Amino acid sequence: MPGREAQMHDWLEGRCGLFGFSLVPASSDASFRRYFRLHLPDGETRIVMDAPPAHEDCCPFVAVNQRLEAAGVHVPHIHAQDLERGFLLLEDLGDRLYLGELDEASADRLYGEAMDTLLRIQRADASGLPDYDRALLAREMALFPDWLLEVHLGLDLAPAERRMLGSVFEHLIDNALAQPRVLVHRDYHSRNLLVCDADSPGVIDHQDAVFGPITYDLVSLLRDCYIAWPHERVAGWLEDYAEAAVAAGLLDEVQCARLPEWFDLMGVQRHLKAAGIFARLCHRDGKAGYLGDIPRTLGYILAVAEWRPSVAPLAGFLERRVMPALQAA
Numbered sequence: 001m002p003g004r005e006a007q008m009h010d011w012l013e014g015r016c017g018l019f020g021f022s023l024v025p026a027s028s029d030a031s032f033r034r035y036f037r038l039h040l041p042d043g044e045t046r047i048v049m050d051a052p053p054a055h056e057d058c059c060p061f062v063a064v065n066q067r068l069e070a071a072g073v074h075v076p077h078i079h080a081q082d083l084e085r086g087f088l089l090l091e092d093l094g095d096r097l098y099l100g101e102l103d104e105a106s107a108d109r110l111y112g113e114a115m116d117t118l119l120r121i122q123r124a125d126a127s128g129l130p131d132y133d134r135a136l137l138a139r140e141m142a143l144f145p146d147w148l149l150e151v152h153l154g155l156d157l158a159p160a161e162r163r164m165l166g167s168v169f170e171h172l173i174d175n176a177l178a179q180p181r182v183l184v185h186r187d188y189h190s191r192n193l194l195v196c197d198a199d200s201p202g203v204i205d206h207q208d209a210v211f212g213p214i215t216y217d218l219v220s221l222l223r224d225c226y227i228a229w230p231h232e233r234v235a236g237w238l239e240d241y242a243e244a245a246v247a248a249g250l251l252d253e254v255q256c257a258r259l260p261e262w263f264d265l266m267g268v269q270r271h272l273k274a275a276g277i278f279a280r281l282c283h284r285d286g287k288a289g290y291l292g293d294i295p296r297t298l299g300y301i302l303a304v305a306e307w308r309p310s311v312a313p314l315a316g317f318l319e320r321r322v323m324p325a326l327q328a329a
Contacts (some may be wrong), residue, residue: 002175003022004050004052006089007021007085007272008036008048008050008157009084010127011082011087012038012048012087014246014281015080016079016080016089016203018038018040019175020040020041021038021039021040021041021072022038022039023037023039023125024037024039024040024141024143024231025037026047026095026310027095031056032051032052032055032056032057032297033050033051033056034049034051034228035047035048035049035163036048036050037300038089039093042279045078046076046089046090046091046092047089047090047091047092047093048087048089048090049061049087049088049090050086050087051086051087051238052086053084053086053197056086058081058083058087058088059083060075060080060207060208060209060241061088061206061207062078062083062088064129064179064187064206064207065078065182065206066201067125067209068120068121068123068124068155068206070124070297071120071121071123071124071125071174072120073120073121073124073203074117074196074199074200074201074202074205075202075203075204076091076092076093076202076204077091077272078090078091079091079210079248084136084200093182093193093196093202093204094194094196094202095190095194095289096100096194096195096196097190097193097194097195098110098114098177098189098190098191098193098194098195098201099190099191099226099227101195102190102213102227103138107229107233110220111222111237112160112240113200113201113241114188114201114221115218115244116257117201117203117220117243118217118218119216119245119248120242121182121185121188121239121249122182122183122214122245122248122250123182123248123250124218124221125183126182126183126209126211128180128315129183129209129210129211130210130211130212131210131211131212132176132181132184132206132212132213132216133177133184134173134177134213136210137172137173137176137177138169138173140272140276141169141172141239141269141272141273141276142276143266143272143273143274143276143279144165144272144273144279145162145165145276147180147276147277147279147280147283147284148168148275148276148278148279148294148322149322151283151326151328152279152280152291152329153329154175154283154325155157155321155322155325159296161317162278164317165244165314168310168311168313168314169272171265171310172265172266172269172272175261175265175269176212176213176216176264176265176266176269178262179213179214179215179262179266180212180213180214180250180251180255180273181211181212181213181214182211182212182250183209183210183211184209184210184211184212184213184216184217185203185206185209185217185220186209186210186212186216186220187205187208187220187258188203188217188218188219188220189205189220189221189224189225189226190221190224190226191205191217191226191249192204192205192206198250203204213262213266214245214251214262215262215266215267216264216266216270218241218263218294219263219266219267219270220257220270221268222234222237222238223271223300224271225271225278225293225295225296225297226293227321228299228300229294231303238259238260238263242256242259245259247303254292261308264304264307264308264311265304265308265310265311267277267300267301267304267315268300268301268304268308268311271297271298271300271301274293274297274299275294275297277290278290278291278293279292294326295323295326298318298322298323298326301314301315301318302318302319
């Protein structure tokens with residue numbers, strides 16, 4: 001995108017007053033956004049977000065960033081912005097993603113810090129954010145049959161299978177809508193959290209925040225599509241969160257008792273959505289690297305079905321039709 005890079009240099013020099021810098025790619029994104037690390041002559045670094053206006057809108061990122069920063073969340077501070085051209089100059093939070101730092105020794109500390117930060121996110125101002133309503137929850141789960149089953153695997157579903165999916169989807173939506181509602185990051189996982197020297201973790205990729213179910217970000221974190229932990233360990237972290245959420249006034253004791261079921265079923269909704277998105281990234285956007293995460297993602301649903309009978313019909317369908325087709329794909 002040489003035209004974009006020329007515009008970026010013009011903005012950095014003409015609008016931001018920066019000279020003598022160098023730019024190197026910092027990371028890619030599951031969207032049209034690109035990120036560059038800007039090295040200044042004095043050794044300082046910044047991150048430049050390039051979000052082409054024809055494909056991306058920087059305004060939600062800026063608006064959510066301000067809310068989270070005000071709530072004490074370590075999001076990248078915005079040093080300069082050009083919303084018309086789609087450029088942001090951001091604080092550099094480094095490149096130590098949780099995904100590369102998590103291991104048996106570090107997990108309790110890192111997840112503890114991430115859950116502390118999640119409580120701040122959940123107490124942040126959510127007024128005016130899009131509502132995570134029935135229609136949005138349904139559209140997300142539709143990605144599973146539309147992109148994974150039909151486009152990627154080429155499965156022709158029987159009427160009974162479609163009815164089963166519809167029934168399970170309604171149950172999962174009812175579960176989501178029964179929960180206390182908070183600001184939801186919507187992608188709160190190991191690829192969007194960074195280990196920082198101070199105020200760790202740093203939180204990125206929050207532009208899709210909504211007002212929705214309290215367990216959504218928690219299940220994104222603890223049943224991550226990119227790294228899995230034993231059930232017993234996840235249950236311990238869930239108990240830690242529940243205690244802290246009650247102390248913070250986000251849950252009462254009755255709600256706390258329902259938290260494990262809310263958490264499990266919210267995870268099924270998210271993992272159906274994620275599996276569909278991974279297939280869409282491959283077939284629509286040419287990003288096949290996410291296909292390898294689908295078996296782990298669907299594996300969470302199979303595990304939950306062992307103690308949540310309402311998920312059993314979906315799990316049986318996955319075992320009969322989907323997992324064999326994935327292996328053969």
